[in-house]
Amino acid sequence: MGIITCIEALRVQAQKRVPRMFYDYADSGSWTESTYRANNSDFAKIKFRQRVAVNLENRSLASTMVGQAVSMPVALSPTGLTGMQHADGEILAAQAAEKFGVPFTLSTMSICSIEDVAANTTKPFWFQLYVMKDREFINRLIDRAKAAKCGALVLTLDLQVLGQRHKDLRNGLSAPPKLTIANIINMATKPRWVAGMLGTQRRGFGNIVGHATSVSDMSSLSAWTQQQFDLSLSWADVEWIKQRWGGKLIIKGIMDPEDARLAVNSGADALIVSNHGGRQLDGAQSSIEALPAIVDAVGSQIEVHMDGGIRSGQDVLKAVALGAKGVYIGRPFLYGLGAMGGPGVTKCLDIIRNELDLTMAFCGLRDLQQVDKKILLPGTF
Numbered sequence: 001m002g003i004i005t006c007i008e009a010l011r012v013q014a015q016k017r018v019p020r021m022f023y024d025y026a027d028s029g030s031w032t033e034s035t036y037r038a039n040n041s042d043f044a045k046i047k048f049r050q051r052v053a054v055n056l057e058n059r060s061l062a063s064t065m066v067g068q069a070v071s072m073p074v075a076l077s078p079t080g081l082t083g084m085q086h087a088d089g090e091i092l093a094a095q096a097a098e099k100f101g102v103p104f105t106l107s108t109m110s111i112c113s114i115e116d117v118a119a120n121t122t123k124p125f126w127f128q129l130y131v132m133k134d135r136e137f138i139n140r141l142i143d144r145a146k147a148a149k150c151g152a153l154v155l156t157l158d159l160q161v162l163g164q165r166h167k168d169l170r171n172g173l174s175a176p177p178k179l180t181i182a183n184i185i186n187m188a189t190k191p192r193w194v195a196g197m198l199g200t201q202r203r204g205f206g207n208i209v210g211h212a213t214s215v216s217d218m219s220s221l222s223a224w225t226q227q228q229f230d231l232s233l234s235w236a237d238v239e240w241i242k243q244r245w246g247g248k249l250i251i252k253g254i255m256d257p258e259d260a261r262l263a264v265n266s267g268a269d270a271l272i273v274s275n276h277g278g279r280q281l282d283g284a285q286s287s288i289e290a291l292p293a294i295v296d297a298v299g300s301q302i303e304v305h306m307d308g309g310i311r312s313g314q315d316v317l318k319a320v321a322l323g324a325k326g327v328y329i330g331r332p333f334l335y336g337l338g339a340m341g342g343p344g345v346t347k348c349l350d351i352i353r354n355e356l357d358l359t360m361a362f363c364g365l366r367d368l369q370q371v372d373k374k375i376l377l378p379g380t381f
Contacts, residue, residue: 010347010348011027013335013340014337014339015027018190021172021177022177023085027331030278033282035282035284038289039288040311041286046377047380048377054364066250070101070102071102072102075305076345077333078105079334080108081109083110083112083202083203084111087196087202088116089112091120092341095342096342103151104126105127109208114144114145114206116202126154127154131160137213140211144207152269153241153245162229196341235265239266239267249268251266251268251270251271254273257293260297260302270303288306288322292323304323304324304325305328306326306328313351316355316356317360321375333345
């Protein structure tokens with residue numbers, strides 16, 4: 001495989017090893033994918049100020065996210081179908097994150113269940129919740145997250161309707177995959193992936209099948225999900241969920257200062273500036289472009305996090321300099337997982353930590369807590 005030096009190398013390897021429909025599911029955006037691309041390319045416009053002849057001994061990237069100590073302010077994003085990038089993918093990613101000292105966020109639409117991940121980790125992970133019409137199912141999910149001692153609930157608000165992702169339609173995305181001739185031919189070229197899947201029983205949506213009303217098998221899942229995303233979602237629902245949960249609450253999917261103020265009013269502990277990885281509203285701002293206005297509006301009242309487009313430790317540093325108290329990575333860790341399993345997730349985190357540490361040093365700082373806009377070149381952000 002050669003020496004892995006950057007996230008792009010993990011992406012290339014994952015593309016070779018993961019069946020096309022699941023690789024495309026992770027590595028795609030909605031419609032023209034303009035926002036998906038801008039999430040990453042807009043980081044390149046931001047330039048650093050290099051400083052010299054300063055003491056760079058004893059550097060620290062340590063921080064906190066919603067009161068939880070982290071080795072660096074990077075969390076693993078909730079990503080659906082993670083267990084289809086690699087067998088038992090959510091478990092492997094959670095174990096890697098725990099060992100590294102960063103949060104792992106389990107998606108409602110995961111393959112491994114809350115209980116699967118809890119049984120295979122020793123520290124609290126975070127759980128991401130979608131608001132669905134079946135309130136009893138939501139109640140049960142929250143109770144299951146409490147029983148697993150999840151450290152925070154990440155409430156995603158930007159999926160009332162589903163953005164159209166052309167690749168998923170062309171590939172006939174499903175989990176487990178439909179055994180069409182095209183899929184069988186493609187999977188036949190991915191022997192490592194097939195061997196892994198044959199070695200696990202976790203191939204369906206573990207948080208849903210057998211738990212949601214009227215969903216006892218995979219054939220009824222697609223119909224259920226199409227019916228379940230709540231078009232009438234309101235901030236009153238957010239307040240109900242906060243009271244029902246009772247723990248740390250993070251609101252995901254904020255792209256406008258007005259919504260950021262409403263998130264503050266809801267009593268949330270943090271918000272995530274996020275456009276769902278460019279997978280929902282194509283033509284929306286990139287997350288990094290939206291971040292400064294939201295920090296200016298509410299940064300003194302709530303912890304502001306961001307996701308979307310992070311592909312390096314340099315991107316992390318730019319986001320922190322613009323006011324983010326934490327960032328989330330989705331595709332980078334999925335590339336690592338698809339390429340190498342659990343060690344690939346660790347490799348992804350190692351790459352980001354090394355780039356973050358060295359870039360901070362080049363900017364003349366030893367402690368991430370000292371990072372602000374002063375490290376960025378005026379006129380580039």
